[in-house]
Amino acid sequence: MSSVAKTKKRTLKRKGPGLKKELGLLELFCISSGAMISSGLFILPALAYAKTGPSVILAYLVASMMVIPTMLSKAELATAMPKAGGNFFFIDRSMGPRMGTLGGLADWFSLSFKSAFALLGIGIFVLLINPGITELQIKLVAVACCLFFTFVNIIGAKLTGRFQIAMVVTLVSLLVLYVVAGLFYVHPHRYTPFMPFGLGSVFATAGLVFISYAGLTKIVGVAEEVKNPGRNIPRALFLSWGIMSLLYVLVLFITVGLVDRNPLQNSLTPISLGAGTFMGWGGCIIMGIAAILAFATTANAGLLAASRTPMAMGKDELLPHALGKVSKRGTPAFSIIFTSSFMICVILFLDLENLVKAASTMILMLFVFVNLSLIIMRESKIRNYRPKFRSPLYPWIQVIGIAGYISLIFVMGVIPILIVGVFILCGLGWYWLYAGSKIKREYALLHVVERVTGVKSTNYLVDEELREILIERDDITEERFERLIKKCVILDFDDPPSPGVLTKQIAHILKEDVGVNENKIFRLLLTREKKRSVMIKPGVIVPSITIPGHKKSDIILVRCKKGISFSKDYPPANAVFIMASTPDEKHFYLHSLMWLTQIAESSDFEMKWLNALNTGELREIILSSRKETKVLSNTDLYTE
Numbered sequence: 234m235s236s237v238a239k240t241k242k243r244t245l246k247r248k249g250p251g252l253k254k255e256l257g258l259l260e261l262f263c264i265s266s267g268a269m270i271s272s273g274l275f276i277l278p279a280l281a282y283a284k285t286g287p288s289v290i291l292a293y294l295v296a297s298m299m300v301i302p303t304m305l306s307k308a309e310l311a312t313a314m315p316k317a318g319g320n321f322f323f324i325d326r327s328m329g330p331r332m333g334t335l336g337g338l339a340d341w342f343s344l345s346f347k348s349a350f351a352l353l354g355i356g357i358f359v360l361l362i363n364p365g366i367t368e369l370q371i372k373l374v375a376v377a378c379c380l381f382f383t384f385v386n387i388i389g390a391k392l393t394g395r396f397q398i399a400m401v402v403t404l405v406s407l408l409v410l411y412v413v414a415g416l417f418y419v420h421p422h423r424y425t426p427f428m429p430f431g432l433g434s435v436f437a438t439a440g441l442v443f444i445s446y447a448g449l450t451k452i453v454g455v456a457e458e459v460k461n462p463g464r465n466i467p468r469a470l471f472l473s474w475g476i477m478s479l480l481y482v483l484v485l486f487i488t489v490g491l492v493d494r495n496p497l498q499n500s501l502t503p504i505s506l507g508a509g510t511f512m513g514w515g516g517c518i519i520m521g522i523a524a525i526l527a528f529a530t531t532a533n534a535g536l537l538a539a540s541r542t543p544m545a546m547g548k549d550e551l552l553p554h555a556l557g558k559v560s561k562r563g564t565p566a567f568s569i570i571f572t573s574s575f576m577i578c579v580i581l582f583l584d585l586e587n588l589v590k591a592a593s594t595m596i597l598m599l600f601v602f603v604n605l606s607l608i609i610m611r612e613s614k615i616r617n618y619r620p621k622f623r624s625p626l627y628p629w630i631q632v633i634g635i636a637g638y639i640s641l642i643f644v645m646g647v648i649p650i651l652i653v654g655v656f657i658l659c660g661l662g663w664y665w666l667y668a669g670s671k672i673k674r675e676y677a678l679l680h681v682v683e684r685v686t687g688v689k690s691t692n693y694l695v696d697e698e699l700r701e702i703l704i705e706r707d708d709i710t711e712e713r714f715e716r717l718i719k720k721c722v723i724l725d726f727d728d729p730p731s732p733g734v735l736t737k738q739i740a741h742i743l744k745e746d747v748g749v750n751e752n753k754i755f756r757l758l759l760t761r762e763k764k765r766s767v768m769i770k771p772g773v774i775v776p777s778i779t780i781p782g783h784k785k786s787d788i789i790l791v792r793c794k795k796g797i798s799f800s801k802d803y804p805p806a807n808a809v810f811i812m813a814s815t816p817d818e819k820h821f822y823l824h825s826l827m828w829l830t831q832i833a834e835s836s837d838f839e840m841k842w843l844n845a846l847n848t849g850e851l852r853e854i855i856l857s858s859r860k861e862t863k864v865l866s867n868t869d870l871y872t873e
Contacts (some may be wrong), residue, residue: 252317252559253391255458256465259398261459263398264451264538265448265469266530267527269445269447269473273442273444273481275358275523275528276503277445279500282503286494290485292436296439297481299443300449301634302630304449306624308467311452314702315462315466315702317455317542317545319453321340323603327609335657337551338663343595343596346591348576349375351529352580356371356372375580379576383573387566390564401530403526405480407519408523411507411523415507416487417511419491449470451534454542461784488504492507502520505517507520508520536573543556543557550671551668601638601642607627608628617699675695679691714828715859718852721787721790722790723789724789724791729795729798730797736755739754743780747785758778771803772796772808775811775812777826780815782815784818785815786818786821788812789813793807835858
């Protein structure tokens with residue numbers, strides 16, 4: 234058995250229940266947006282204001298620009314490889330399992346720390362409602378919230394997404410209310426001098442608040458659960474970045490204009506303080522509720538995204554296999570419980586200040602790895618690396634991002650860098666002790682080395698894996714093909730119809746099935762008739778057209794016992810399989826063409842096709858022949 238066949242066989246054996254694709258654009262937008270708005274808006278502005286004054290508004294805008302390289306890189310990688318544990322998967326398949334282990338663990342630790350911090354933030358803001366609450370009670374509130382979000386996540390990603398939508402919509406509504414109402418109370422003199430500490434302080438503060446935008450890209454961790462990831466992931470990222478960046482700037486503009494310098498720079502609840510200036514104590518409470526919602530959305534999104542990394546690493550045998558199991562509800566229950574338990578331990582027993590700084594440093598390290606991953610995947614020239622979105626300004630935008638993130642790492646201070654150094658040693662130690670001896674996996678960097686040296690060292694297993702991912706991403710399933718055959722229109726003629734009549738009939742059918750203008754389809758068919766169709770074999774022809782729209786495919790089966798002449802180059806065709814698909818369905822079209830070819834090339838196809846009594850029998854010939862070829866293909870896989 235060849236190495237490729239062995240790899241496929243191992244993959245099929247490991248394959249259990251899969252994650253459900255339940256997340257649409259709205260859920261993704263709310264997960265991404267909710268992950269951004271927490272301490273970055275409700276605590277950090279006061280510290281940032283103390284360093285740069287009113288120009289804190291500009292500092293947040295600069296920080297939002299700094300996340301662009303990673304946003305573009307993750308958008309491309311996630312549309313090419315929409316797999317659970319996003320960051321881990323990108324790093325592992327581009328730079329190998331050692332770096333994948335480091336990247337995966339760093340992703341999990343940083344998300345878990347940040348989510349634990351967000352849960353503690355909920356308890357801290359409860360102080361606004363009940364000032365007498367103790368430190369232990371704050372931690373217990375955080376633990377209770379963590380258990381609640383654990384329950385929600387275990388039930389399903391769809392429920393998690395709905396819960397996130399409700400919280401984010403409420404939160405954004407309260408913040409818009411704050412901006413609109415507060416606009417009438419701002420005092421222009423509070424914006425002068427705009428840069429009391431000079432332009433340098435703006436960029437230094439941008440580095441401080443940059444981490445406020447780190448939650449933006451959390452959605453790549455749940456890419457495997459996204460409906461139409463090639464379309465929805467980039468849109469969600471760009472929408473979240475644009476809308477939340479604008480909201481950050483507007484809220485800060487209002488807050489700076491409402492509150493005097495000394496109270497603002499010394500406050501731990503700056504937005505509540507701003508609301509209190511024109512809405513009184515009620516305003517403080519309303520913005521306190523908004524803050525609690527903000528921390529809750531961050532914690533919920535963080536647990537959702539963080540739990541997918543151990544699951545992906547468990548499936549790849551870099552962590553215990555139990556973590557990779559998916560429950561009957563379509564969620565990684567073991568991984569969720571494991572991540573939640575770790576977060577509870579962090580809340581109850583650890584000092585978060587240095588750990589949060591370390592988590593921020595790990596996020597910056599991850600951003601460096603992700604941008605490197607994109608460069609490696611592009612330069613590997615792997616055939617099946619086919620992202621739906623491609624980062625513009627490649628590779629300069631990635632190079633600028635890598636340089637900027639490395640600079641920020643050194644700004645974080647000595648202790649976080651030392652913690653990260655120890656973490657790297659421990660991560661490599663875990664890989665060496667647990668996984669090093671049993672993991673033999675190809676990765677894209679080997680293809681880059683192969684291109685540079687000219688010495689072949691790969692078997693294209695990464696290319697094969699990416700092909701399987703493309704099939705799943707583009708919904709290229711045999712079940713989908715069979716569903717299409719079961720409902721498709723079948724035309725049966727004894728004598729060949731005139732070309733114009735057949736073309737009009739096909740255009741009318743496609744108009745009904747795919748909702749495209751009938752005249753437009755007619756013109757496309759006429760244009761197609763002037764080109765060479767695909768002849769599978771004498772008597773079997775597949776004409777195809779590309780129709781406008783998105784995610785649409787259709788097949789029309791035609792039998793003519795006396796044969797239809799399409800071109801003087803081809804003999805008359807008794808079997809005509811007309812295929813129509815939108816541009817984004819190219820891969821499904823190619824696989825459907827392959828399956829139709831397998832069916833038509835079976836030894837008794839022509840006899841069965843010509844002798845069928847009606848359209849029902851014609852349909853059954855296609856379906857039964859597909860089942861037979863599928864069995865033979867699966868048998869070949871294990872006998873290769």
